[in-house]
Amino acid sequence: MRKNWLRDYIIKRLFYVVIIAFGVLLVTFTLVRIGPSIGATHPADKYLASMAAQGQDVSQAIAAIEARYGLDKPLYEQFINYAGNLARGDWGWSLSTSMPVIELIKTHWIYSAQLIILSSIFAAGAGILIGILSAVRQYSKTDYIATFFSFVGISIPNFWLGVMLILLFSVQLGVFRTYYDTGIPVFSLANLRQLILPVITLGTGMTAGYTRYTRSAMLDNLRKDFVRTARAKGLPERTVIGKHVFRNAVLPLVTIIMFDLGAIVFGGAYLTEIIFGIPGLGQISFNAIFADDYAVVVTVVLISAFLVLLINLVTDVTYTYLDPRIKYD
Amino acid sequence: MDETILKVNDLETHFLTARGIVKAVDGIDFELRKSECLCLVGESGCGKTVAMLSILGLIDTPPGKIVGGQVYYEDVNLVECSGKQMRHIRGKEIAMVFQDAQSALDPVFTIGDQITEQIKLHLGVSNPEAKERAISLLQEVGIPSPETATANYPHQLSGGMKQRAMIAMGLSCDPRVLIADEPTTAVDVTIKAQILDILQRLKETRQMSLLFVTHELGIVSEIGDRMLVMYAGRLTETGQVSEILDHPRHPYTIGLINCLPDMTKTRDRLESIPGTVPSLIDPPDGCLFYPRCSRALAVCSQNRPLPVTVNQGHTVFCHLYSQ
Amino acid sequence: MTERHNGSSLARYYWERARKNRLAVAGLVFIIFLILMGLIGPFFTANPTAVNFEEKNRPPVGFAIEESVYDFETQQLVTKTIIGTAKHPLGTDNKGRDLLAMIVSGTRVSLMVGLFATGIAVALGTLIGVTSAYFGGLVDHVVMRFTDIMMTFPFFLIFVLIIFIFGPSLLIIVVVIGLTGWTGTARLIRSETLSLRTREFIMAAKALGASDKRIILTHLVPNVVSLIIVIATLSIPGVILAEAALSFIGLGDPLVTSWGMVLRAGQQNLGTAWWVAIAPGIMLFFTVLAFNFMGDGLRDAFDPRSAV
Numbered sequence A: 001m002r003k004n005w006l007r008d009y010i011i012k013r014l015f016y017v018v019i020i021a022f023g024v025l026l027v028t029f030t031l032v033r034i035g036p037s038i039g040a041t042h043p044a045d046k047y048l049a050s051m052a053a054q055g056q057d058v059s060q061a062i063a064a065i066e067a068r069y070g071l072d073k074p075l076y077e078q079f080i081n082y083a084g085n086l087a088r089g090d091w092g093w094s095l096s097t098s099m100p101v102i103e104l105i106k107t108h109w110i111y112s113a114q115l116i117i118l119s120s121i122f123a124a125g126a127g128i129l130i131g132i133l134s135a136v137r138q139y140s141k142t143d144y145i146a147t148f149f150s151f152v153g154i155s156i157p158n159f160w161l162g163v164m165l166i167l168l169f170s171v172q173l174g175v176f177r178t179y180y181d182t183g184i185p186v187f188s189l190a191n192l193r194q195l196i197l198p199v200i201t202l203g204t205g206m207t208a209g210y211t212r213y214t215r216s217a218m219l220d221n222l223r224k225d226f227v228r229t230a231r232a233k234g235l236p237e238r239t240v241i242g243k244h245v246f247r248n249a250v251l252p253l254v255t256i257i258m259f260d261l262g263a264i265v266f267g268g269a270y271l272t273e274i275i276f277g278i279p280g281l282g283q284i285s286f287n288a289i290f291a292d293d294y295a296v297v298v299t300v301v302l303i304s305a306f307l308v309l310l311i312n313l314v315t316d317v318t319y320t321y322l323d324p325r326i327k328y329d
Numbered sequence B: 001m002d003e004t005i006l007k008v009n010d011l012e013t014h015f016l017t018a019r020g021i022v023k024a025v026d027g028i029d030f031e032l033r034k035s036e037c038l039c040l041v042g043e044s045g046c047g048k049t050v051a052m053l054s055i056l057g058l059i060d061t062p063p064g065k066i067v068g069g070q071v072y073y074e075d076v077n078l079v080e081c082s083g084k085q086m087r088h089i090r091g092k093e094i095a096m097v098f099q100d101a102q103s104a105l106d107p108v109f110t111i112g113d114q115i116t117e118q119i120k121l122h123l124g125v126s127n128p129e130a131k132e133r134a135i136s137l138l139q140e141v142g143i144p145s146p147e148t149a150t151a152n153y154p155h156q157l158s159g160g161m162k163q164r165a166m167i168a169m170g171l172s173c174d175p176r177v178l179i180a181d182e183p184t185t186a187v188d189v190t191i192k193a194q195i196l197d198i199l200q201r202l203k204e205t206r207q208m209s210l211l212f213v214t215h216e217l218g219i220v221s222e223i224g225d226r227m228l229v230m231y232a233g234r235l236t237e238t239g240q241v242s243e244i245l246d247h248p249r250h251p252y253t254i255g256l257i258n259c260l261p262d263m264t265k266t267r268d269r270l271e272s273i274p275g276t277v278p279s280l281i282d283p284p285d286g287c288l289f290y291p292r293c294s295r296a297l298a299v300c301s302q303n304r305p306l307p308v309t310v311n312q313g314h315t316v317f318c319h320l321y322s323q
Numbered sequence C: 001m002t003e004r005h006n007g008s009s010l011a012r013y014y015w016e017r018a019r020k021n022r023l024a025v026a027g028l029v030f031i032i033f034l035i036l037m038g039l040i041g042p043f044f045t046a047n048p049t050a051v052n053f054e055e056k057n058r059p060p061v062g063f064a065i066e067e068s069v070y071d072f073e074t075q076q077l078v079t080k081t082i083i084g085t086a087k088h089p090l091g092t093d094n095k096g097r098d099l100l101a102m103i104v105s106g107t108r109v110s111l112m113v114g115l116f117a118t119g120i121a122v123a124l125g126t127l128i129g130v131t132s133a134y135f136g137g138l139v140d141h142v143v144m145r146f147t148d149i150m151m152t153f154p155f156f157l158i159f160v161l162i163i164f165i166f167g168p169s170l171l172i173i174v175v176v177i178g179l180t181g182w183t184g185t186a187r188l189i190r191s192e193t194l195s196l197r198t199r200e201f202i203m204a205a206k207a208l209g210a211s212d213k214r215i216i217l218t219h220l221v222p223n224v225v226s227l228i229i230v231i232a233t234l235s236i237p238g239v240i241l242a243e244a245a246l247s248f249i250g251l252g253d254p255l256v257t258s259w260g261m262v263l264r265a266g267q268q269n270l271g272t273a274w275w276v277a278i279a280p281g282i283m284l285f286f287t288v289l290a291f292n293f294m295g296d297g298l299r300d301a302f303d304p305r306s307a308v
Helices: A002-037 A045-053 A059-068 A075-088 A101-136 A141-155 A158-172 A189-194 A196-222 A225-232 A237-276 A281-290 A294-322 B048-055 B083-089 B111-123 B127-140 B146-150 B159-171 B189-206 B217-223 B241-246 B251-259 C007-019 C022-044 C099-135 C137-152 C155-166 C170-180 C182-197 C200-207 C212-248 C259-268 C275-302
Strands: B004-017 B020-033 B037-041 B064-073 B094-097 B177-181 B209-214 B226-231 B234-240 B308-311 B314-316 C064-071 C076-083
Touching (some): A101 A237, A101 A281, A141 A196, A141 C275, A196 A237, A237 A281, A237 A294, A237 C212, B020 B048, B020 B064, B020 B209, B111 B146, B127 B159, B189 B217, B226 B241, B234 B241, B234 B251, C099 C137, C099 C182, C137 C182, C170 C182
Antiparallel strands (some): B226 B234, C064 C076
8 A cells, every 4th residue: 555655656756856857957058048148158259259350240150150059049949959959869069079968978977976976885884883873872982072073074175175185195195196097997996096085085074964964863763762662672782773773763864865965965076076187077067167168067067957856856755665654745 | 379570679779960869769679479460659750660660670871770779580680680681581571561652662663573573582483473473462452453453553553552562562472570651641541441451361361460550549449459659769558459448558648549539429629639749859868758748747757667567468658657 | 832032131041052052152252253354364464466486385484395496506406495484474375475364365255255145045045935935835836846946956066157157256156156055044944934833822822812913023033033043154154165165176256365266276286385275274174163163052052942
């Protein structure tokens, strides 16, 4: 019975996802199309500017460019074309690298993915463990140290941490290289080694956050009555904490972890890629900006937005599935 | 019937708080015999629940601590047992059922899970066997369609069902002692009667000893064999239920009985005992009921009353009877 | 029922509670120090943009570094030891700019960004949240969907995009951060307003005959105000970090010396002038810490359920 309801809920959520996705597309498109008309750089501005400087008539060139990019059609038609293209897999052409955007994405997404996934696993694992330990030994030395570190971790600007780590380990101690070598195969130990500093940079803030949330969720549940019942049944303490308390604490935790993942990690990953020279999607979109390569920038923004949407959906469904008390209406 | 299962000697449990040491249980003794129902009676805050938790070693150790006394179960002093030893006792030899079943049950696991978990732990049986036992237990406590019930979560059951499920959980490993902490307080009157019935029946069919904590004398008279009256962490009167209810000696017990509205008489006001329960931090010398006692003597404010046997099995802690 | 305090006694009550949290007070002290530094510091320090290649890469006071300099007379590289002087207490960067002056200038920038961007975000968020909760129904639904859409965008990328389209000026940065940062506030204010609307003390007030306006002014607003203050205080660090991050990657206002910009210069000279990278980070760290402590302290002080 519950499974039917769960399925209906997922369908309803997917419907919302479609609506929101549409909204995301609309906003991005509007931003981009408005841009060139408010004096931002038009794809061929530089060229046009030099032509104008030479006293040539640019109006024909402008007309040709606009026709080429479909800029002369009414806005809604442009939007429909745009959305249609996206659906068909035509994500535009990257002017700066002279290849279809989709090719660019294909070669570079793995670098972002490895960074984000590794950091998340590291952060979630460390954060949850420390959080549980901290809660179970509340007010002990372990707890104070953990709480102190989590405060520090949240407050350190992660881009500064990256620079400091490079300063310490690469410049002063020479343990790691200061740049990322793409020659090393992705699925190798050497690659893992050179990802250590970036993962620490991205993961520290996340770990600190997870530690705090886990600790508070565990504390909330540790003083509940069912814990006393579990002990009265003769269960060993590790079962009481690990099974009963944790399972109850996990509910709000899941939401927070996934939400963090969606919203905040991407910004941090972006910076981390730039600092360490990891050629992921953040890095290439950054370069694209300075190269006036709109197509790449817009595509990366859209990909991120859709990923966030997906993660939110998975979070909501997971949360609903985990808590038997919930029945959304 | 005379075999002593549990013997509590001079149990003292204190709590260390910012405002001082709270003497929640200040020296109580009693015995629990086989197949008997011993009722622990008293107002909220008199220490009955703390005493029960102390028996099972479930007091949160900062800030609480058992500071004195012994709890003998089968010649073993539970107070001195290690955590590991206690885990063999809890849920298996001595089980406890709590007051508010909604909060005492884990909301994210099914009833079936929570019962079989205990069965598998103590009896080491397989999953299907544990499940079968759970179903028959639920049937025993009067839950209709027990198979469906095992797949339900606590919030899907009514108050009475939850309480029965808790009792089933307590019984799951055939304990010799079942401690029930006000199991009928959070439940409707009609359900109350059913639960008392179930407990009564179980006591007889399983030859189990029942330690029943309550503040309602009505329940005591229905289900109890012997009773203990507690006040502010100490005992005031102990003995057979019929004897005490017919011939109460301690002024507090008399007061409690008088508080019960009598259906046969017409009255303008309900009676109550004047005053309030004293603070358990740094209690004064003498009898703690002294400030509220209408028959207090001078010695009552100086010396703590010692137990006096006034009749067979009937003991009072009051200076009025120590002649 | 809630007790009736008049405005000043209520403020004093909260102040007493907040005071007991030592970390929060320490945070407040640091923030006051920052404000003072931002206000009067520039009068005492050198010009942060003054370039002076004669004095480039000076270490801070008390530190010494070795530098290889080409000596024209002897025609070879000579190592000289350069010691930091009080003229440049924190040292200089590779263009001879005084680090202390740059830090002080950055303080101003960060505080202003923090103040205005947060102001915009919180004001907008409160307006949207209260309106949505007040009107309820379809309006609420539509507004919340729009909020969902806004929250879906990875903020940083949007900052970058917009700044690139419209140009990197401090004004744009502040406005963009403000215009994208309201979603969290809106959600929180909305849910608080919704829950307040149905709380028993409101119903009691209505039952006693209070008018809508009175209810809003004397019951709803004070309860929401404390939430707004907490949200604002806890939002400031994020805003300051966002601006710093943007400056760090080169999208900050080039006319303004901010901490992020200093950090960027430091990163590019990590080998020769490591002190340049450390100073702004430390300032950012302590500033964020201070606001977090203060925000936490305020939140605890305002929560009637926590015993202080």
